Amino acid sequence: MALNYAYYPGCASQEITKEANKTTRKVAKILGIGLHEMPDANCCGAGLMTDYDRKLWLTLNARIFAQAEAMGMDIMTICSTCLMVMNTANKELRDDPVLLKEVNDLMAKGVAKGSEAALCYSGKVEIKQLLWVLAGEYGLEKLKAKVKRPLSWLKAAPFYGCHTLRPSDALGFDDPEKPWSLEAVIKALGGEVVDYKGKTRCCGFQVDLVAPDTAVSMTAKRLLDAKDMGADCMVTPCPFCHINLDNYQGMAEKKVARKISLPIFHLPQLVGLALGLNEAEMGLDRHMVSPESALNK
C-alpha cells in the first residue's frame, strides 16, 4: 500500500533550512511516498508558545491536526521540534476528553463562521518524523533496495536531536536510552556508523539568543565529540540541530580555538546522496560548512 502523508515541513525548513524541505520532496518522489501540502497549517509553537499560554498552544495545534484529519491522513514532518511539540499536544488532547472539548469549542469560537467547514479535531491523527517513516512504515529493506550509490566511504555520526527522542511517553517510536533508528538508516544506506557520547544530547539551539555562551559551548562539545571518534560527517533529522551544528560551527570553532570542519547533513540529504541525487538538487551549497570532504569525489 502506498504511503501518503499530510506534509508539515515546519517553519525552519520553509526558510533557513529550505534545502531539507527541497530534498525531502525529491527523496519522497523517488521512494514513492506521497506528500500532500498543508498550505493553511500554522506554526506548532516551536516549544515557545507553551511558555506563554498552554491553551492557545493546544488550540493552534488542534487546528493543524484537524486539517490533517480532514485530509484523512497522518502528518509527516522533517522537524524534530515540531514532532515533539505536536506529539506532546496530541497526547494532552487525547488523554483528556474534557480538555479536547474545550479546545474544540475555542477553535470553533475563533474560526469565523463564514469558513466552509467548522474545524474540529477528534484525536485520530498521528504525527511522524521522516526518520520514523523510513525506519518504520516504509521499511529499511525497501530503502536499501532503492540505494543506487551505497555510502560505503562514509563514516557518519548520528545526531538524533532531543526532540526526536524525548519525552518518550509522548513520542514513543525510539528509545532515548538506546536509540537505533538513525543508525539503522545510515547502515541501510551503506554508511558506517560512528558511535559517540553526544548522539542523544542537545545542540543548544533553544538558547542561541538567550544564553549564547552556553549554546555555542554545547554545539562545540557535540561536534568535537563526533570528530574525535573519527566521523567524516554528522547527520541529523532536525533542522534546528542543523542550524547549530552547521551555521554556528564557525563560532564553535572560535570558542574552542580548534578547526572542526565537520560537514553536517540533513537526514533527507544523506538519503538523497545514496539515491543518486546531486549536490545542487539537495541544496548542499547552502551549508555554511562545505560538505566536499564527505562527498567521495
Added chain:
Amino acid sequence: MRQVIKFKIKRFDPMGAEGNAPYWQAYNVKLDHGMTVLEALLKIEKNDDPTLSFRRSCRSAICGSCAIMINGTSKLACHTQIAPEFEKHGEMVIGPLDNYQVLKDMIVDFTPFWMKMERVKPYLVPKKEPKGGWVITNEDTKVIDASQKCIMCGSCNGACNSQEIDEGYIGPSASAKAWRFVGDIREGDKRLRLDRISQEHGIWDCVRCVSCTEVCPKDVAPMTAIEKLREEALAEGLDDNPGAKHALALVDSVKRVGRLDEATMTFKTLGFLRSLGMIPFGLKMQMHGKMPHPILFPAIGKLDEVRGIYKARERQRKNERKKKG
C-alpha cells in the same frame, strides 16, 4: 544455573593509590531473581570489595539516595532491575551521576544541588489567610501535584544539558521545587520568586532537552514545571529578558504571519544594539542564502482563523484572570 553478569564500575578515590585518575573495575555478580542494581552493589561490597562506595538507604525508591549512572542514564540503583537493563544494553556500566563532582566512586558532592534549592527558597511564604481559612480544591492541588513528588535524588540535574555546560544554571530540580510554591494558591512571594529565577542562569536558560522529565523516577516532569514558571513569569509581566522576549516574539510572529519568522524574532529578542552585533554573522548566512527576508515573509493560508483563535483565547484569558482576582 544462575546467570553471572559482569559489572563495569567507574572507580575514583582521591586518597587511593591511583591518585586523582578515575579507573574502571570489573566485578562478576551472580544474578538472583528480580535482583536490582543496588542489591548487586551491596553484594559486591559485602563479598568482593568493602572499599566500593555508594549512597543508599531505603531500598524502595523513597529516600532518593542511590541515583547513579546506569548504562549512560541517571537512575535509582534500587529502582532498576538488572535483567531487563542487561537485556537492553548487553552490558552493565555503572558510574557516578554526571554533572556533579565525584568525591569517591559513586558518591558525588551534593552541595551545589542544595545551594540551588536554597536559591528558590524551598518553603511556603504564606500570604494573608482569607476569612474562614484556606479552601484548597482538588484542582488547586493538581496544579502542583507532580512537583510535590520530588525525592531530591538529583537524577534530573545529572541528565541536564544546560547544567553540563553552565554549572550556575538553576537546574531542573530547583525549578520543579520553585513551581511547587509559585503554583500554590497560598504563596505570598510569587512575584519575587519569579523575578529571581527569571535572571541569567535561571529558568530561561533551559535548553528544553526534556532529559530531566525523561529520567525522573517519580514523574515530577521538571520540564513542564519550567514551562509553567515561564508562563507565570510572563503573566506577571516579568518579560525584560532575552528568554521572555524570545517567547513573546514567537507568539507575536504566529499571530502576524501564522509562522515562525526567525529574522524578526532575533531582532525582537536581542533588541537593536545586540542585533547589530549579529550583522557579520547575518551576512555570512546571506552568502549561503540562509537569511529569511524579514519584510517579505509569506503568511500561511486562512490566517484569519489563527487570529480568530488568538482573539477568542485572549477574551477567555481575561475572564479567567478576573475570576482569579
